Amino acid sequence: MTRGMEAIPTNWHEQIINLLAERIVVTDREGIIIYINEAYCEFLGTTVEEAINRPVQDVIENSRMHIVAKTGKKELAALHPINGSEMIANRYPLFVEGKLVGALGTVMFRSPEEWRMYKTKIQHLVEELKYYKTKVEKELKSKYYFQDLIGSSQPFLAAKNLAERISVSNSSVLLIGESGTGKELFAHAIHNHSLRSSLPFVAINCASIPEHLLESELFGYDDGAFTGAKKGGKKGQFEMANNGTLFLDEIGDMPLSMQSKLLRVLQEKEVQRVGGQKSIPVDVRIIAATHRDLEKMVDEGKFRRDLYYRLNVIKIEIPSLNKRKEDIKLISMGLLKKLERKFFRTGIEISKEVEQRLMEHSWPGNIRELENVLERAINVLDGQTIEVFHLPLYLRELELQSSNQIDSPVTNTKPVEKLSSSISPLKETLAQVEKEAIINALTVTNGNKQKAARLLEIGKTRFYEKCKLYDIK
Numbered sequence: 001m002t003r004g005m006e007a008i009p010t011n012w013h014e015q016i017i018n019l020l021a022e023r024i025v026v027t028d029r030e031g032i033i034i035y036i037n038e039a040y041c042e043f044l045g046t047t048v049e050e051a052i053n054r055p056v057q058d059v060i061e062n063s064r065m066h067i068v069a070k071t072g073k074k075e076l077a078a079l080h081p082i083n084g085s086e087m088i089a090n091r092y093p094l095f096v097e098g099k100l101v102g103a104l105g106t107v108m109f110r111s112p113e114e115w116r117m118y119k120t121k122i123q124h125l126v127e128e129l130k131y132y133k134t135k136v137e138k139e140l141k142s143k144y145y146f147q148d149l150i151g152s153s154q155p156f157l158a159a160k161n162l163a164e165r166i167s168v169s170n171s172s173v174l175l176i177g178e179s180g181t182g183k184e185l186f187a188h189a190i191h192n193h194s195l196r197s198s199l200p201f202v203a204i205n206c207a208s209i210p211e212h213l214l215e216s217e218l219f220g221y222d223d224g225a226f227t228g229a230k231k232g233g234k235k236g237q238f239e240m241a242n243n244g245t246l247f248l249d250e251i252g253d254m255p256l257s258m259q260s261k262l263l264r265v266l267q268e269k270e271v272q273r274v275g276g277q278k279s280i281p282v283d284v285r286i287i288a289a290t291h292r293d294l295e296k297m298v299d300e301g302k303f304r305r306d307l308y309y310r311l312n313v314i315k316i317e318i319p320s321l322n323k324r325k326e327d328i329k330l331i332s333m334g335l336l337k338k339l340e341r342k343f344f345r346t347g348i349e350i351s352k353e354v355e356q357r358l359m360e361h362s363w364p365g366n367i368r369e370l371e372n373v374l375e376r377a378i379n380v381l382d383g384q385t386i387e388v389f390h391l392p393l394y395l396r397e398l399e400l401q402s403s404n405q406i407d408s409p410v411t412n413t414k415p416v417e418k419l420s421s422s423i424s425p426l427k428e429t430l431a432q433v434e435k436e437a438i439i440n441a442l443t444v445t446n447g448n449k450q451k452a453a454r455l456l457e458i459g460k461t462r463f464y465e466k467c468k469l470y471d472i473k
């Protein structure tokens, strides 16, 4: 029995070829057309007789067939403008007995209508893909640069200069600083200044992920690793950050069991997905951050010493805002510019008295708190100048060191009756102060209860109880 092409009668060949691709052209190595079908010629407004034996670029506008016939490199699904339409062309080199002899070209769509129909069908898929691509790019891209880090005080510049200098190295970085001092901003800037800047920057907050999910978040999981696991498994943050930077925020809050697993990955430079057998190599630069005293935690057995040494290759301490008060004005100006863009406003200023209050407050929530204070002020501001009455209560009632605006008990001249009427039972006053402190802490932390509890230095459970007591949502 005959098998293969020999079984097909020769006079069928042309029809079969034409059915496979309505427009087809074949050239020799020099790009001279040796075959072109009628459909193609009709579309080009020529005839087979006129086209044969002519250089392909003289017959088909924008053709690259002569190039493929020379390079031997195929070009698939290339956009090819012909007669004002964008056709999709495939160009293949032809090899006979291992020798490049010419090229074969096909046009994938038989008419612009056909292309349009197809295009409509795939258009929404393309748009969906574009949407997810931008989303992923945004999430995996670091947003801040060193020029976004405002401050000219000596301790801040020392931290910033050190961070800039060590950006290019691959060593692990440990950022230490109170909440809201800009640790995340530093991490972004270091990545953006490094050789990995065009590669992913993945940030993970170790405190905000429930302990039982942290492992699969970091290392991913394989198909069927646990009930509810996504089909086909899921990449972990280590794999997502491959070749780039992984920012482990709040590393001090990582449970001890996870610390050992993290250490293993850092030592072996490979991850194993939850429920998986395979080791996946990863090349990731680690930037870790915490507001906690890791050395003390190590001494207390709450943080692994070996992991601490591994992370603490380059330590950068970011000064808290009250240690660089000379930066407050500059930072406020920078934040106002940012907020003006957000609120579509211009020319906002702060009054001298507000400036003084900003200088005298202790800023437990650091720059995040300052940002929230200014944002709140803009929200209630009708004119251009932020005045004291635009500030939150705790700043309005701040006792100024260098002014006599608020009467001190010694110089107080209010009548006794007036004074006694303003005095409430101690229990009530204390409750009021407690309530305000909680509200302020929540303002400073953008409503993050865990962080607020930390600022107030009370446990989470007590914090929640107090919120319930004072009806704070």
Ligand SMILES: Nc1ncnc2c1ncn2[C@@H]1O[C@H](COP(=O)(O)OP(=O)(O)OP(=O)(O)O)[C@@H](O)[C@H]1O
Binding pocket: 148, 149, 150, 151, 177, 178, 179, 180, 181, 182, 183, 184, 185, 186, 249, 291, 331, 334, 367, 368, 371, 451
């Ligand atoms: N030097 C700076 N110049 C301008 N803005 C800053 C600076 N540092 C921090 N910020 C702003 O302050 C806010 C808090 O910064 P960031 O989130 O980086 O702090 P953090 O130390 O990581 O806080 P946390 O420990 O609570 O996560 C952000 O909105 C950031 O834009």
